[in-house]
Amino acid sequence: MAVSGLPPGTIDRIMNIVVAPTRSRITKGECSVALALVAMAQKNMDVSIENLKVHREDLPIPHLPGLENIDFGSANDNARVYSTSTIPKHHPVNVGSNMSDPWRNSTYKGNGYPPPPSDLAAPPIFSTESPAVNDPEAVQKEMHQWFLNLDTIRIAFAPEKEGIFLFKHTNYIVESKNRQTTVIRRYSDFWWLLEILGKRFPFRILPNLPPKRLGAADEVFLERRLRGLTRFMNALMRHPVLRNDPLVLSFLTEPVELALWRKNVVISTEDEFTTQLPIPESLQSHIPPNLELQLEGIKRRTPASVEYYRSMVHIMDRVQKRTEATAADYTRFSLALNALSDCEGHCHVEECYNCQELSQGYNKIGSHVNQASHILEEQAKAAQRGIVEDLKRHRDLLFSLMKLLQRCERSRGAGVIEKLQRQIATNESKLKTLQASAASAATAAAAAAAAAAGGGGEVEGSTDPGAFEDKIERDQTELELQRQRAILIQHTLWMEITYFHKNQAMVATMYQNYVREQIKTSQSLTDTWKTLSPIVHNLPMEVNGFN
Template identity: 70%
Template sequence: MNTVEEPTDAMTASFSAAPYEVSDPWGATTARGLNPMDLSNILSGMPLPAIYTTAFDLARPEGGKISVSALNKILSVSGLPPSTVDKILNIVVPPTRSRITKGECSVTLALVAMAQKNMDLSIENLTAHREDLPIPHLPGLESIDFGSTSESALYSASPAIPRHAHPVHVGSTVSDPWRSSTYSTLKGSGGYPPAPSYLASPPMTSAELPQSADPEATRKEMYQWFLNLDTIRISFAPEKEGIFLFKHVNYIVESKNRQTTVVRRYSDFWWMLEVLSKRFPFRILPNLPPKRLGVADEAFLERRLRGLTRFMNALVRHPVLRSDPLVVSFLTEPVELALWRKDVVISTDDEFTTRLPISESLAKQVPMTLDLELESVKKRLPSSIEYYRNMVNVLDRIQKRAEANAADYTRFSLSMSALADCERKCHIEDCYNCGQLSQGYGKISAHFNKTANLVEDQARATQTGMVESLKRHRDLLVSVKELLQRRDQSREGNVAEMLKKRIANNETKLKALRASAATAAAAAASANSASGDSTAAGIYDAQIEKVVNNIHSDRAELRVQEQRAVLMQHTLWMEITYYHKSHAQIATMYQTFVHEQMKTSQSLFDNWKSLSPIVHDMPMEVNGFN
């Protein structure tokens, strides 16, 4: 009897939950129930030929797994008949599974090699020959098209910007596109923040919007502006580094606009965020994917890779953070960041230190209703975050069901192709209609296989497009929530209140000291001391001078704190404005998703439409089967 797992509630999963931990799309029997043997470990530890790794890597694994449709494309170049391919898939891949691990892929290729040598196809026979397995022959493997929808496709081309040197002065003032014209800014600060693509980028400020009078020209200019935004692409480095038990993964970080490629560790991302959090406490700081204790599996590493990609693209989209010298250095310094850090002095002073003094008109720019607006946003954020988490989980389940559909279309195609071979010859030698049916089976099989490819491309487009876009906006909401929490926990206002109380106490003390000094001076004058001793008056003078100096110092510090308070309010206003304007990307996100759905639906319609005359031409007269 097949075992049935308890259904999990994907709607309550956290936003950092593994995309591969969503409950089974069919909510039915588990793969373990149908296939109790763990095939992924049969060839574990065996020295396998390079073609095993090459085939798996070409199939574009995600989370350490490849789809059944991708596996079928590999098997299609093996030269084996459809019935044999179908038998191999049935041995390795349970009907409820739409993806397989690298170990299971290796077992599949080993069975292919055995079939090519006319060996008996069974797990028992494979286990017996695991020491002397033949090498699979897969001509044309590298020419297989495993689909066009991927993150590399989203890494769309735009006019290349020549590589040039980036002067870096870490800890210096950063240019802020939102600052008033009275501010001092760095030269060549550039425009509005880059973004990962025109499909997921914040809108421009009013000063940067295209100014053409023609609405059509304005739309074209805005479209081109989106295309020219930067994109950060992150991928795994080919080799791990470190000693035997302490190897770590390196990441290749590519900037499209800067035309730079650097290698970074996860700890480098973590260190950069720590420094940025000290320098920009009141900015929207993106979140890093969590650390992991112990051995990280491939699914975890894939989730971390996507999280790091979202993190870096959020940084280069931000109007201020994108121009920070530390971020620029992170993207451009070719040497190891740990070595680079030894040669530079990293400033952790907050950004307000470099922006004082401020213009008197700056406070007038902040709306009087800012605190009310911030409280309104603060109240809505928890619910919005939870809704986005649910939407991510639901759409991820939809994507996995589409992937499972693609796998089933592939299985149906293989079975039908095998059926065409099986029934090619009728028991009646001169039967014409059975031959026609067999040809029809082959054509139907080809159309089902095309359907599988279309549905799988759609599932992949949903994962890399809509699901990632939803996660980007969810991450933005979480970052805004954390910003408002830092604002509530800030002691900036407490310092000013403490200074005011201390100044008031010192002024009271000063009045008392001056009164006492006057009384002592009067008493000394009336006594008409012959020695002219003024010791008491001198003591009062020293105390008065000390209190006066404290008052002046505290008043100067209070002015600084008041200016910092204005800067904090202005920064919060700019950040909440940036957050608000970022909602403009939501429309583009859904427009792109709907366009992809329409495109897939049209392709599916065309595929079924082209199959219609074929099935109508298949023989259906009873008298034809005499």
């Protein structure tokens, strides 16, 4: 509005029409109304909502010279605006397209998809046969590499929505910094990804997604969801195992719509432990003997930590919004001062020098107040990108850890090992009883005849010792596999709580960045008020000067 060339009084009037005094933000629709009123004012038309309605079919175009040269401040890296030219040509972005095959420019044609990678059949993860597992020093070295060269995922809204009428859905542009890839995904694609990862990695810290919503979603909700999806994807990229899963890599790199891609590949939902059995004998020796105590301690304090972080997120979000509102109020105050300068530029006393000095002082004060507004606005943006998102990231991590521990409790409640042990003991007892009663040949012949009549299918009620022996052998084999699986789960839990513990280092970085931003803002505000101080002290203040 400043580059429109309109007088400050007119700009202040437009602001008061469009935005209520208690508001610190405007919506996209209110922004359009403000630009329409600017155009009407430039054409010397009456600036009012009533006149806007009358001319809604033939509104003039606002003239805003030099708009492209304005620095609007640092944009949020997680919500950058992408031009349509950055979208891959084969993505269906335009609404109302009558193309029967919006992907017809793609190199992938129907069943001509390349065969699915073999590693999609099962999640290839950290091998238990690698030297890292058998060497504690190698394990520690690998842990130190977890947070190096992390990929950064940026997510933004696609230019337009897809669908028809009330059933339009929002597309998201997902960009991988390290891989230099850009794909378009829907919210349902993120949900599907988390669902499959939950089956493949049941005992990993899985990041949580922003919630679903029924009905139309407003801009505030969509912005929050966008930030939540960004936290979700970057949490996957920080995880030492999940970030290397081929399904995650395909999510970030496959150029076609994910729903179409899923129809042409076979994705296994077997958990990660299926391909790791049997395990090396030395694996159990690397699990800390006090692991259960560590898990119990984490389980005991995590719910309270989650609540504390939720409270801190809420408080810091309110602080950020108050800073934003203060910046908006300073802008209004600056506009009012500029309008007052125009209003009182000519005193009723001829050749009144002091009133002219005051009028010029209004403009200078308004300029400095407007500068303070920009500083506070930058502080609010930095807080939203920084401390608020960092607190949410750590809150999400704690919540994911709490959910992992709950899944562990449910798994233990199933008691598979205990059931197999009881079943083996019962069958062994029956076998001993049967062998003791099989002293005579007649009894053995009768047992053989009964087994032949029964087809040898079920052990229950059988009198054939071989059937019991086969069942016991199968149960013992399964029991050994379940015991090895339990060791693998314990090793995985140890790796996960180690990963969580290393994330604590980010807390220090979070507060260091926050304090640095506060110092920067305070110094900028101090410099602004200091430069204004001699100006206000030189304003005429002698009563005799206003004769």
